[in-house]
Amino acid sequence: MKHKLLAANRGEIACRVLAAARSLGLPTVAVHSDADAGLPHVDMADEAVRIGPAPARESYLDGAAIIEAALATGSTLVHPGYGFLSENAAFAEACAQAGLAFVGPAPEHIRLMGDKESARACAIAAGVPVLPGTERLPGDPQAVLEAGRAVGYPLLVKAVAGGGGHGMQRVDDEDRLLAAVERTRGFAARIFHDDGVYLERFLVRARHVEVQVFGFGAAGAVHLFERDCSLQRRHQKVVEEAPAPGLSAQTRARMTAVSTDLAAAIGYRGAGTVEYLFDPDSQAFYFLEMNTRIQVEHPVTEMVTGVDLVSAQIRQAMGEDLSAALAQPGIALTGASVEARLYAENPDKRFLPSPGPLASFVLPAMPGVRVDAGYREGNEIGTHYDPLIAKLIAHADTREQALDRLVAALRATQIAGIVTNRDYLVRLLDSRSVRQARAHTRTIEEGIEAG
Known part of the structure; x- marks a missing residue:
């Protein structure tokens, strides 16, 4: 055909x-x-x-x-x-x-992993560690309070049908739990058309680490190592890197193994990401969700493995069996890669979108730097869509060199007409918490100067 x-x-x-x-x-x-x-x-x-x-x-x-x-x-x-x-x-x-x-994957897998309750059950069955949490909450307020005590505080109220950072609220004590549950129910009903919510323990200074998998259905699945996506604002990622710093060899082996076990257990086909909260001190990790699509941050994985994930998706959709071409022994990790998302947003105003015309927009052409852009000079950044302008991705032999290359690329990016997060990204990538690999999911919220 x-x-x-x-x-x-x-x-x-x-x-x-x-x-x-x-x-x-x-x-x-x-x-x-x-x-x-x-x-x-x-x-x-x-x-x-x-x-x-x-x-x-x-x-x-x-x-x-x-x-x-x-x-x-x-x-x-x-x-x-x-x-x-x-x-x-x-x-x-x-x-x-x-x-x-x-x-993309089969509809049944999209549904299975899109429902956080069933995704959690699949993870448990596959031997993936999970945080203390509940099933879908009942309507009885007293039962909700008892569930909160069993999970422990702080915790997150999460929409069963949520994902991508949407449909969740942190609760630090019992007095605020019922109100947070009702707010999340209302939001979930409006946005996801499913008012189901559940509770999950919240780790205050965890890192967000995810494993890229690719499934072949009955022929199993492989991993393409992991990424660290801890630098986030409003639960949305800003900077990602591969491999994740600070993972021991034993932790990496276990995390990638259970990720492929999960994909294989459900007969998954195509690209997917198994996401975790990771405690660098204990090396413990806990299942968050599985995303059944290509991720925004997939370029860092492509840079360190040399595998074109999007081409692989297309080839599989055309009927090609990739289980031999993407066999696990042939997937190697080379160097380090870091990606920064250039947004039309104002970091000084809680990262609110900053629409307007790209009066000037010149992207760098530098060795070891990849640019994935969605706009060009003269385009208008509107209000109808996510304000992501471009992604800059650097690759080098070491993490430090990759960070240096990315900072140089950002500084070489010329942009005028709108407010962007470019200068903020430079400060973030040069901060102590990032350079010393101590960043966690609340680093941006707490202020990079605190690192």
């Missing part, structure tokens, strides 16, 4: 998907909203289709419009990237019903 790929996304991830398809010799199709008609991904594709006005719910979240565009252009593959419809099982099923190959 002759294949054609439609990238069902926008910005830098759409460019990334289109580049991978082009490397495989596939014709490509981009989709865009009215707001994005001038973005690079539109020009990069062989064909482009308007799918609606600027609001995401009327364009990039309109699965019917995307499928219509795929069919109208003769596309056979639909790659959702991350966000939007990437973890929407109904969309994956609709693609299959339309005769389109969804470049």
Whole structure:
């Protein structure tokens, strides 16, 4: 069969998907909203289709419009990237019903891991360590209070259908628990259409470490080592690196083993990420969730392993058996890589988005530095989507050298017309907590000067 790929996304991830398809010799199709008609991904594709006005719910979240565009252009593959419809099982099923190959896992795996209650149960069954927590909470307030005492404080109230940092609240004592549960229930009902919530112990100074896996269904799964994604604001990642500093060889071996065990146990196919909270002092780690998509931070893994994850996704969707090409003994870890997300946001105003025109935008071309950009000079950063402008990724023999390269690349980035987090990223990457590998998930919240 002759294949054609439609990238069902926008910005830098759409460019990334289109580049991978082009490397495989596939014709490509981009989709865009009215707001994005001038973005690079539109020009990069062989064909482009308007799918609606600027609001995401009327364009990039309109699965019917995307499928219509795929069919109208003769596309056979639909790659959702991350966000939007990437973890929407109904969309994956609709693609299959339309005769389109969804470049991602099976719908049942999206549902299984998207429900945090069932994901936790699968993790336990596969031998993955989990934090003290509960199942879906009952409606009885007294039972909720008793559950909180059993889990212990501080804890998180988490939406069963949540993910990506959305649908969770920290609670430090029992007096605030019931109100937090009701707030989270309301949020979850509105956003996820499922008001189920559960409780989970909160580790105050944990690190966020995740393992990249790739599954072959009945043929098992492999890992591509781990990433550290501890530097976050509002539970959203800002800087990521591979490998994670401070893991002992024994911890890395155990973490990667249980991650592949989990993927293999459910017959997972494709790229996925098993995420953990990690205590560097005890080397203990605990299951958070499994994301059934390509991650924003996948480039650092590609840089240290040499594996093109997006191309692998596409090849698998075209029916290729990758279990031999991606056999575990052939996946090696080389050097270190660090990624920084360049956002149109104001760090001095609680990282609030800072939309506007990119009056000047010049990205660096430096050895050992990769740039994944979704905008170019003259584009407008609007208010309808995430304000991620570009990702800068550095690779070197050592972590220190990779950090130095990334700082140099950020300083060489010329940008005007909007407020960005560029200078903040430079300060963050040069801070003691980062340079000494002591950063944790609350480092940004507490202030980098405290490190």
